[in-house]
Amino acid sequence: MVRLSDLPDYEARHLMAKNGVPLGPTPWVHPGQTLRARVFALITTAGIHPAGETPFQSNDATYRVLPGDSTGANFAMSHASVNFDRTAFQKDVNVVFPIDRFRELLDGGTIGGLASAHYSFMGAGLEPPAYERSVRALAGVLRRDGVDTVFLTPV
Amino acid sequence: MSAIAYYLEDEGIATTGISLVRENTESFRPPRFLWVSFPLGRPLGVPGDAAFQHRVIARALDLLNRSTGPVLEVFDEDAPGATEEAFVCPVSFVQPNSGEANTWSSRLRAEISDLAPWYEASVMQRHKTSVGIFEQTPIELGIRLGELLDQLSTPALDIKLLLEDLKAYYLEAVAAQPGASAEHCARWLWRETVLGEAILALRGRMRGSHDPRTREQAEALVPRRVLAELPE
Numbered sequence: 001m002v003r004l005s006d007l008p009d010y011e012a013r014h015l016m017a018k019n020g021v022p023l024g025p026t027p028w029v030h031p032g033q034t035l036r037a038r039v040f041a042l043i044t045t046a047g048i049h050p051a052g053e054t055p056f057q058s059n060d061a062t063y064r065v066l067p068g069d070s071t072g073a074n075f076a077m078s079h080a081s082v083n084f085d086r087t088a089f090q091k092d093v094n095v096v097f098p099i100d101r102f103r104e105l106l107d108g109g110t111i112g113g114l115a116s117a118h119y120s121f122m123g124a125g126l127e128p129p130a131y132e133r134s135v136r137a138l139a140g141v142l143r144r145d146g147v148d149t150v151f152l153t154p155v
Numbered sequence: 156m157s158a159i160a161y162y163l164e165d166e167g168i169a170t171t172g173i174s175l176v177r178e179n180t181e182s183f184r185p186p187r188f189l190w191v192s193f194p195l196g197r198p199l200g201v202p203g204d205a206a207f208q209h210r211v212i213a214r215a216l217d218l219l220n221r222s223t224g225p226v227l228e229v230f231d232e233d234a235p236g237a238t239e240e241a242f243v244c245p246v247s248f249v250q251p252n253s254g255e256a257n258t259w260s261s262r263l264r265a266e267i268s269d270l271a272p273w274y275e276a277s278v279m280q281r282h283k284t285s286v287g288i289f290e291q292t293p294i295e296l297g298i299r300l301g302e303l304l305d306q307l308s309t310p311a312l313d314i315k316l317l318l319e320d321l322k323a324y325y326l327e328a329v330a331a332q333p334g335a336s337a338e339h340c341a342r343w344l345w346r347e348t349v350l351g352e353a354i355l356a357l358r359g360r361m362r363g364s365h366d367p368r369t370r371e372q373a374e375a376l377v378p379r380r381v382l383a384e385l386p387e
Contacts, residue, residue: 002175008380008383010383011379018176020157020179020182021182021183022183022184023183024161024165026161026185026224028164028186028223028224029164029167029169031220031222035219043159045156045159051284052290058372071283073283074285076288080315082375082376083379083380084194085197086196086285086322086323087337088201088202089202090323090327090330091203091281092202093283094205095196095197095198095199095202095208098199100205101199101208104205105212128157129158131158131159135159135163136162139166139167140166142168143168147168149168149170149219150159150168150169150170151170151171151216152156152159152160152171152173154172154175154198155175155198
């Protein structure tokens with residue numbers, strides 16, 4: 001469990017060292033539409049990508065495209081950290097990239113739509129501002145794809 | 156994760172999602188996150204359990220209805236734990252023939268070959284694999300690692316990714332066996348395999364390098380949990 005009190009001291013200290021300060025006043029998109037009207041994209045920081053595509057390097061703020069029709073069956077994980085469990089991802093990609101769950105939500109009418117592509121970053125080694133350029137660029141892509149809401153998963 | 160939420164929301168795209176380390180998320184004050192108590196590597200909690208994953212997602216989606224923020228709520232279920240029955244790896248590794256040099260390359264090649272039937276069983280069961288960062292086969296990657304150690308060569312910068320591909324092969328192979336929990340698989344890899352021994356040996360050599368980048372890479376090869384259990 002990631003309750004710091006349940007972790008060995010060295011692990012808790014490592015995680016606490018990742019605390020930071022806000023990038024600015026918290027931005028806030030006001031609710032105004034139901035889930036059924038929203039179009040979602042999924043973004044994970046698990047460092048996954050289709051096998052054979054360029055793996056993530058250390059200190060890498062770029063992203064990889066996860067095609068909207070992919071099953072995740074041959075996704076590789078090139079995340080820089082060795083300090084988390086990879087076996088769950090190897091068994092079921094949905095545990096880090098819940099694409100099947102969101103397809104089920106779409107099929108059931110809970111959400112309005114899904115993006116034509118989803119995205120992975122590799123969350124390690126960089127300070128938060130390092131991601132600004134690639135995330136703001138990606139925001140333009142998402143808007144053109146009709147996306148108004150993003151579901152985020154760490155690893 | 157918090158930075159991505161901040162910049163997307165600042166661009167007018169609403170965000171919600173999962174937080175694994177509550178203290179980190181609190182410190183950055185991103186718009187909306189649901190904190191879960193699951194282990195790192197498992198933000199949706201339980202592989203293969205669609206109902207559980209849907210409960211987590213539903214709680215995170217509900218945060219989109221809040222009128223003010225930032226919002227950091229707590230998911231009040233723990234993930235069901237992995238089974239902790241005693242696990243004995245069914246693979247009996249065969250030592251290289253006495254006539255064959257007992258090199259890292261030969262030991263790794265033998266071990267990777269021994270695991271091949273289980274890896275193939277895993278691919279058949281799951282209809283997928285996460286092995287494939289490199290085009291080379293696991294045996295070719297193992298020989299490359301072994302030759303590095305046998306010849307005292309300086310590792311290339313992609314050595315970490317090579318190790319990730321090999322570890323994925325090992326973990327998928329051993330997970331094809333009944334009773335193989337994540338914790339047991341990790342212990343097996345680091346304590347009982349030539350690969351685990353080879354990575355620790357490689358780390359030791361890289362830490363002694365004159366090249367600061369090599370020394371930095373060395374610190375990213377072995378989990379802190381494994382290092383903490385090593386004898387002084």
